[in-house]
Amino acid sequence: MTSHQTTQTMKPATAAKKLGVYLEATPAEFQEGVVSRAELSALQADPPEWLQELRRNGPHPRPVVAAKLGISISGLARGGVTEPLTTEQIEELKAECPGWLRQERATQVEVRKEAVRIKEKNAARADRPDQPRS
Known part of the structure; x- marks a missing residue:
């Protein structure tokens, strides 16, 4: 068979x-x-x-727009961007750099720093097996 x-x-x-x-x-x-x-x-x-x-x-879907702007998809929504954008529109937004975009970029930087901190903390714990995990 x-x-x-x-x-x-x-x-x-x-x-x-x-x-x-x-x-x-x-x-x-x-x-x-x-x-x-x-x-x-x-x-x-x-x-x-x-x-x-x-x-x-483009037009580019939201994940691509968010990545090109250096922010999260949620940040796009908070900024009022709900439609797909072309590359030209994305470049215009970058050039204008409105307050919401600056804020979302700063938020994204903090999120990445925190992710690195947690990863390093977990790696340090893994190197010390005698430490209790929390």
Whole structure:
């Protein structure tokens, strides 16, 4: 008896998320079909022009916008940014650097410092097995 493997597929929204692009900006054939793992790998290895263009100019999904601005997704929401932004819009925001963006960047710096502190604290505990864990 031979085992028959089925091709694993994903919804377009999942594939767009993995590719880091805004689904609504992708071509209709991408949005309406399903994407196999092999197709996703091919898109990642050799992106077609539409994918290169989306990655370069957007519109970008919130995680990409947040990363380009150096803030969290929650920070975007607190700043009132709820729509996808193009690269040009992101650059304009960076140039303007409104108060909310400065505040969110400062918050992000503190969050990263705290994460490093906790990681170092846990590493130090791991090096001393006689210390109780809390």
